Amino acid sequence: MAQYSRVSGTVGLITLLNPPVNALSAAVRQGIVDTLDKALSDRKVKSVVICGHNGKFCGGADIREFSSPLTGPPLIPLIQGVESAAKPVVAAIDGVALGGGLELALGCHYRIAHSKARLGLPEVHLGLLPGAGGSQRLPRLIGVPAALDLITTGRHVTGAEALQLGLVDKVTDRNTVDEAVKFALSVADQPPNSRRVSTFPCPRHPDLDALFEGAMQRVRQRARGALAPVACVQAIRAAATLPYAQGMERERELMATLFTSGQARAQQYHFFAQRAVGRWSMPSGARWDTTKPGAVHKAMVIGLGTMGRGISVALVQAGVSVVAMETNEKQLMEAKQAISSMLERGAKRRGVAPALDKIRYSWNMEPAADVDLVIEAVFEDMALKKKLFQQLSALCKPGTFLCSNTSGLDVDQLASETRHPELVVGMHFFAPAHVMKLLEVVYGSRSSPQAVATAMELGKRMGKVSVAVGNCRGFVGNRMLKPYLEQAFFLLEEGTTPEFVDQVLEEFGFAMGVFRMSDLSGLDVGWRVRKADGLLNVSEGHSARIRQGCRYSPLGDLLCEQGRFGQKTGRGWYQYDKPGGRVAKPDPWLHGFLEKFRTQHGLVAHRIDHQEVLERCLYALMNEGFRILEDGIAAGPEDIDVIYVLGYSWPPHRGGPMFYAGMVGLQKVLERLEHYHQEHPDIPSLKPCNLLRKLVVNGSPPVHKWREFLKKPQSQL
Template identity: 55%
Template structure:
C-alpha cells in the first residue's frame, strides 16, 4: 500500500498501488504526501502525472475501515488534495477504470484531468449515508457549475468519461495509453501559470436564482429519497461553497461529514453495502457452498411466456450477450411480445447513447421468437415465465423434460409455488430451480434463487453465476410458500388492511409508510401491481375468505382473523390502476395519479357499521409498528425455518425488491436498530389483544435473542439451526 514513483524525462509519474482497486487507505495517503514533498523539492522534476496501478485510478476510501479507524484519518485525504493543488509543478491525473469518491476528489486536486474513454467517475458517498468529505462539495461546483455538481453529488450517479468531458470535468479523453497521454500533456503545460487551474482559487459561477435552485433540489430529493438525510445534507454542503470562502467551506463540509458519519442512517447504508456482498457467499449450515461447484456456461437460453415478466427476462438475457429463444402459445401473443421486447432494447440503446455512453451501449444477443416448442431442445437453460398456475407449470415442465437435452437447467419464475412439486414431474429434479425475478425484470436487480430439495450445487452455482452476468443481485433462499420476500409481505399487507377495518383510510396508512421511506405505501403498491394478482394467488391456494354475515365483528377463517376487503374490491372489478379504480381512483384506466375515492370511504364506513366493527384509532407511529413489526416477526420465523441463511439475505431482498429504504438497512437491521426488546414487547402487547392474528405472536428466535441480551446482528447466524428445506 504505497505511492510509487518513476521518471519519464522531466515528468515524474506517481502510481497509487493498493490492490485490487487502489483504495485510499491512511497508509496510501501518507505515502502520497511523502512522495509529493520529495518531488516538489527535486529540481529535475518539471511536471507530475498521477495514476493508478492495474488499470484503475482509485475507487476511493475503503469503507471496511470506517468502523475501525479513527474518523480523523478521513480528513487526511484533503491534506493530500491540498498538497496536490498547491504544488508548484503541474499535476495531471491519468484516470483509468474508475475514479470514485475520494478517487475523484484526488483528481479534482490535480491541475489537469485526462481519462480513458471507458473510464467512469462518481461521488457515491451519498449512497453510503455520507457526503464527499475531502473537498468534493467545494471543488466540483467550481469546476462544472452548481446545477451539474448538485446532480452528481446528491445522486451518486456514475458519469462516463465522454459525458464528464462534456461537463468540463475532464480536459481530455483518449482511447489509447492514458499514462503516456498524460505524460505528453504534462510536457505541454510545463511553465504555464497554475493559478487558473487551482480549483481552490477559482471563483464559483453562481446563477442568479441560486437560492431557488437549492430549495428546489431539496424538494426534489425529499420526494426521490424519502426520509434520507445524506441527500439533503449534500445540498447544504454545496450551499456552503456559495456562501463561504473556500477554506471555510472545507471546514463546513467536514462538520457536515462528521454529523452524517455518526448517524444511524450512515450505519444502515454501510450495512446494506456489505450485506449485498455477503449474500453472494451463501453457505448452508452443513458446510456446503454453491461456490464449491463449477458453474456451467450459458450460451443459449429460452424464455417461455412473453408477458410483462417474460419480456423483461428476455431483454436481460439478450443484454448480456446470451442467445435467446422466446416462446409464446399463439401468434397474436408472440407478435405482441416480440414487438415489446424489441422496443425495450431499442429504447435502452438510445438512452445509453443520449447519455454519452455510446461505447458502453448494450450489445444485445440475438433473440429468436417462436411458437414451436421443439426450438427449445438445445437450450442450455430454460426459464418458464407463465402466470401462477401449478397445473400449467407442471404441464410445461413435463414437456421440457422430454424434449430438452439431458443437461439443460429448468428454471421456474414463480413468486411462491412449490419448486419441489414442479420438479417432481421431470426426469431431472437436480437441475430444477426457482428463479424469482422482480418486475420489470430488465430493470429490477433482485433475483430470488429458490433451491429445491434436489437442486444440485452445480445448478445453484450456474444460476448464481448467470445472475452476475445479468447484473442481478441474487439471494439463495429455501423452498416454502411465497419464499422470503412475499412471505414477509403477507403480514405487512394483512395488517394494513386490518387498519382500514379499524377506521383508517388507505391514504393515511400509505402516508405513514412513505414518510418512513417506502416509495409507495401498501395500498398504492397494490393498485400498481393489480389487486387481482393477490386475488388469483389466494384463489389458487384456496384462501379467499368467506362472506361476512351481519353481526360478525371480524371475519374468521379457521380461528384466524381474515379481512375480505381486497376480495370484495376485486369482485366489484376494482383491480387498481389497470381499471382506474382500486384502493384509490385514477383519471382513467392505466392512469398513475392516485386520488382518494369518496366511494371507498363511504363503503368502509358502511362495512364497519354493518358488521359492528368498533373504530380503533391509533397514533401514526403505532401504524408503523402495526405494519412493520409483523413483517419483521415473519423474518425471524423465516430464519428459524432455515429459508434464509442469515438476516442479511432478508435485508437485501427487501431493500432491492420491495422498496425498503436503504437508509433503514432492511427489516432485520431496523429491528436491531430500534432494539429487539422493544420489538418483542410491542408484539406481545398487540398479540395479547389480538389472539386471532398469528402474525403478531412473537417468534421463538426473537425471544431467544432478547433472552441472550440482544446480540449484534452479525452474531444472529450462530443462533440459527440447520436448514430444514434442503439436503445441502
Template identity: 45%
Template sequence: MSVISTKRDGDILVVTADNPPVNALSAQVRAGLADAMAQASTDDAVRAVVIRAAGRTFFAGADITEFGKPPMEPSLPTVIDAIEQCGKPVVAAIHGTALGGGLEVALGCHHRIAAASAKLGLPEVKLGLLPGAGGTQRLPRVVGVAEALPMIVTGAPISAAKAQQVGLVDRLVDDAALDQEAIAFARSVISDDHPVSSARTDKLAETPPGFFDAYRTANARRIKGQDAPQACIAAVEAATTLPFAEGIAKERSLFKSLVEGDQSKALRHVFFAERAAARIDNLPEGTQPLPIARVGIIGAGTMGGGIAMNFLSAGIPVMMVEREQAALDRGVGIIRKNYDATAAKGRIKPEQVDQAMGLLSTSLDYGDFADCDLVIEAVFELMDIKKDVFGKLDAICKPGAILATNTSYLDVDEIAAATSRPEWVVGLHFFSPANVMRLLEVVRGARTSPQVMATAMALARRIGKVAVVSGVCHGFIGNRILAARTREANALLMEGARPAQVDQVVLDFGFPMGPFQMGDLAGLDLGWDPEKSSSATIREVLCERGRRGQKTGKGFYDYDEKRNRTPSPEVDAIIADFAAKSGKEQRMISDQEIRERLFYPMVNEAALILEEGIAQRPSDIDIVWLNGYGWPAWTGGPTFWADQVGLDVIVAGLQTHADRLTDFRLSPLLQDKAAQGCRFNG
C-alpha cells in the same frame, strides 16, 4: 511490492498506485502518495508529476473498511492538500473510474487527463455521506455549482466526455495511449501557471440567486427524510458563501455528523450486505458454475419478455416459446418497444437495440429448447400448469440443462418432483418489471445441486441482478414477509383505519407507495376469478364492482385522468359494511399503532424465516426488501431497522398488539435475542 511506486520518465515523476482490486485509498496508499509528493517537491530533476493507477481503474474511492475506526494518518484531505500545494504541475491520468476520494485526489491535481471510457463521480451520498476530502468545495470551483450539485447530491457518475464538456477534464485520449499522453501533457504544461482548484472563484460567481432554495424545492420529494442529500446541499452552498478554509471546516463538520449517524450506518450495512448475499452457504469447495450459452424462456407476456431482456442485454441468445403466434408477436413487439424507448433516452445506442433483438429467436414448439443450457418458465401461477410444463421440459431438454421456475409463491420441490432430475431444478424469482428490478430470489430446492446454485448466482451477476438465496416456503423471503404486512393492513381497515391513512404511514416511513396504492397499481384482479368470486373479502367486492385498480380508474382509490388518487366514499362504505358484519369495533387508530402493526409483524416473520433456515443471514432479508419492495435504503432494511429500534421494543410492541394481530405466532428466535439484548446483525 509497495502499493505506491515512483519512476522517472526524464523530468516527469510517474507515481503509480497498485492496490487491487480498485485502488482504494487505504492508509498505506495515502502514505505512499504523501511520500511521492515529498519526493517530487525535493527532487530538483523533477519538473512535473503524473499520478496514475495500475489495474482496471484509477482510485475508485476511500477504503470503506476504515469507517468507524480510529483515523489513520495521513488523512486523505492532508494528502490532497500536499498534491495541490506542490510547486510543480501534477496531472491525474484517469482510466476506469475516478470515484469519491479518487475524484477528490484528481481535483487536488492541477490538471486531469482521462481515457475516453472513464467515468467520474462522487457517490458518497449512496453511503449516507458527503465527499469529505474537499470534494464539495473543489468541484463547484472547477465546474460550477449547477454541474457540481447534482453530481454530489445524486452520486451519479458522469462520462469522461461530459467531464471534458463541463471543464472537469482537460483532455480525452484513447485508453491505450493514456500513460504516454499524460506524460506528454505534463511536460507541455511545465512552464504554465498551475490552476489550483481551491483558489478558483470564477465559476462560483456564476451561481444565480436563489439557486439552492430552488434546488431543494425541485428535489424535495426525492430527498425527503434523507440526511446525506441535505448535508450535501448545505456543504456546496457553503462553497459559495465561505472562504475555502471555512468551507472545508463546514464540510468536515457535516461529514462527521453523517458518519456517526444512523442513516450512514444503515447504508454501509447495505453496502456489505449486498456483497454477503452473493455467497452461498454450504457450497462444497471448488464448485464451479456451468457455462450458459443459450437460454430458453416459456411465455412472452410481461414477465417472460422482461426476463428475456436481461439475457439479451447481456449478449446471451434466447429462445422464447409461446402457445399462440399472436401472443408471441405481441411479446416480441413489446420487447422491441422497450429497447427503442431506452435508446430514445440515450441510455443505449440504436445498434445495441439491433444486437439484442438479433439474439432473440421464437417458436411455438417446446422441442426448440433441446439445445438450451437453461430454460425458465414464466407461465400462470398454478401448480398443475407448472408441473405439466416441467414434465414436458424433462422429456425435451438435454442432460445437464437447468430447469428454472419463476414462481412467486409455489413449492419448488413439488415442481421439481414432476421431473426425473430434481437436482437440476431451481427457482429464479424475478421481480416485475423483470428488465428493470434488480432483485432475483434464487430458490434452493431440497435436491438442487450445488453446481446449479453456483451457476444461478454467477448468472445473476452476469445479467446485473442482485441475487439472494432462499429456501422453499410459501412466498419465499420477500412475499412471505409482504403477506404479514398485507394481513395487518387489511385488519386495520376492519378496525377503523382507512386506506389513505395506512398508506400515508408507509409513505412517511420512506416507501415509494403504500400497500393499497401498490394493490391498485398492480391490479386488484390479479389472481381473482370472477366465476368463483363470492363477495367474501373487500378486494373481491371491489373487483365485482369494477374497481380493479388504476387501469379501471378506481380501486381502493378513485383516480383522475392523470392517475392522481383521492379517497373513495364508495370504498369507505364497503369497508364499513364488512366491519359491521364482522362485529369489529370501529375506533380511531393512531399512526404510531399503524406503524407498529405493519412493521413489527414483518420483523417477526423475518425472524421465523431465519429460524427455519429459509434465509441464509439477516442481511439477505434486508437486501430482498431493499431491492424488491422499496424499503428505504437509509433505514438499512427490516432486520437492521429492527436492530436500531431495539428487539426488546419490537417484542414488547408485538405482545401489546397480540390480541389484534392476525394469525400471530411470536418467533422464539426474536424473543430470545430480545431477552439477551442481542441484535440480528452483529
C-alpha cells in the same frame, strides 16, 4: 500504500496500491503524503502523475475504516497538499475514480481519463456527501446544475461524458498512464497556479434560488426522509454562495452530522450486505467459492407477458442469445414489438447499437432442445407450470437448466415433474425485470449447487444482485409481505383509512404505501392466489373474518368482487380519474364501504395512531423475517435486507427490516409484538418468534453477529 518511481527522466509516478479498488486506507493516504513529498523535493522531477495499481485509479475512502477512529493523515489536507504543489500534478484515471478517489483527482491540476473509466461521487448512497472538498470543487469545475446532478444521484459518468462535462481535460483509448506521463512532460514548465480548482469562482447561474429549490424538492421526493441528499444540496449551495474556505467549513459541519447518523451506518451496512450475498451457501454445505457455474450462451424465455418481456431484454443486454416463446400469435407479435423498442431505448441510453439479432421469437417449444437454460415466466398457475416442466424435461438436451420465474410456488413440486430435478431452480425476477436490481434464486431440496451457481452468475451478468434463498411459500420477499399486508387490512377494519396507513409508511420512507402499491400492482393478483388457496370459501357457521382458524380480512376480496382491481380499473383502495389513471384520490365510496363493513361485523372503529400503524405493519414483517432466519430459508439477515431494499422499496437509509429491528432495539420489538399479540391473539403473525426471543435473551447482539445464533447448515456432502 503507494509506490513511487521516476519515469521518462522527469516525471514522478505515484501508484496507489491497495487491491482490489485502491481505496484510500490510512496506509494509502500515508503513502501518498510520503511519495508526493519525495517527488516535490526531487529536483530532477518536473511534474507528477498519480495513478492506481492494476488499472483502477481509486474507489474512494476505505469504507471499512469508517467504523473505527481515524488513523493516518486525513484526506482533506492531503488533497490540499496535492493542489498546492508547485509542480504540475496529473491524475491518470483508469477503471474507477469514485468518491474520495475523484476528490483526489479534483485536487490534481490536470485529469486524463480512459474513455471507459467510471467517475462519480457516490457518497450519497453511503449516507454521506463528498466530504473531502468534492462538494466545493466539483461545482467550481463543472457548474452548479451538473454538480447537483452528479452529487445528489451519485451516478457514475464515463470518461467520454466526463470530458463533455469539463470534469477531465483529456480522454484516451490508449494506455492512460502513458498518455498522462506524456501530458505531464508537456506541462512540466507551466506553473500550476491557474489550475487549482479551489481558486476557481463558481460559474454564475441566473436563478440560484429556483435552482436549489427545485433540487431540494427532487431529492426529498426521491428519497423521503433521507438526510444525505439534502445535505448534498446544502453543501453545493455553500459552494455557490460562499468563499471556498467557508464552503469547506460548511461541508465539514454537514459531513460531521451525516457521519454520526444512523442513516450512514444503515447505508454502509447495505453496501457491504449487497456484496456479502454473493458469498452464498446452501444447507448441503455447497458454497459460492467451491461451485462452478454452467455456461449459458443460449436461453429460452417462455411466456411473454410483462415479466417474460423484461427477462428477455435483461438476458439480451447481458449478451445471451435468446429464444422468446409465446403460444398466442397475436401476443407474440405484440411482445416482439415491445421487446424491440425496449432494447432500442436501452441501447440508445447506453450509446450502443441494439442487439436485436440476439433474440428470435417462437410460438412453439421446439427451440428448447438447443438451449443451455430455460426461464419459464407463464401465469402463476401450478398446473400449467407443471405441464410445462414435464414437456421441457422431455425436450431439452441433457444438462439444460430449468428455471421458473414463480413468485412463490413450490420449486420442489416443479422439479418433481422433471427427469433431472437437480437442474431445477427458481429465478424470481421483480418487475420491470430489465430494470429492477434484485433476483431471488430459489433452491429446492434437490437443486444442485451448480444449478444455483449458474442462476446466481447469470443474475450477476444481467447486472442484478442475486440472493440465494430456500424454497417455501413466497420465498423470502413475498413471505414477509403477507403479514405486512394483513396488518394493513386489519387496521382498516379496526378504524383507520388507506390514506392514513399510506401516509405513515411513506413518511417512514417507502416510495409508496401499501394500499397505493396494491392498486398499482392490481388487487386481482392476490385475489387469484387466495382463491387458489381456498381462502375465499367461508365455512358454514363461521365468521367471514376467520379462515383456516385464523383472523382473516375479506376486504380485498370484497373490492375485487366489485370489479375494483386498482389503477387499471380506475378504482381500488383509491379512485382514479380513469382506468389506468395514476393519481390516487381518496374515495368517499370506500370510506362508506368500510363503515358499513364494520357495522355488519360488529366492529367499533377506534383511533389508530401513527405509532400503531408503523409498529403493526413493520414489526409483523420483521417477525416473519426472524422466522425465515430460524427456518434457514435465508442464510443471514443481510440476505433479507438486500431483498427488501432492492425488491420492495424498503428505504436504504433504514438498512433493511432486520437491520432496522436492531436499530429500534430487539427488546423493544419483542415487547411491542407481545403487546399486540396479547391484544390480537387470533393473529399468529404477531406472536414473537423464538429466534427474536433468543437474541434478546442473549443481550441483543448486533446484526452481524446473528448468524452465530442460527442453526448451522448441515453438510450432506
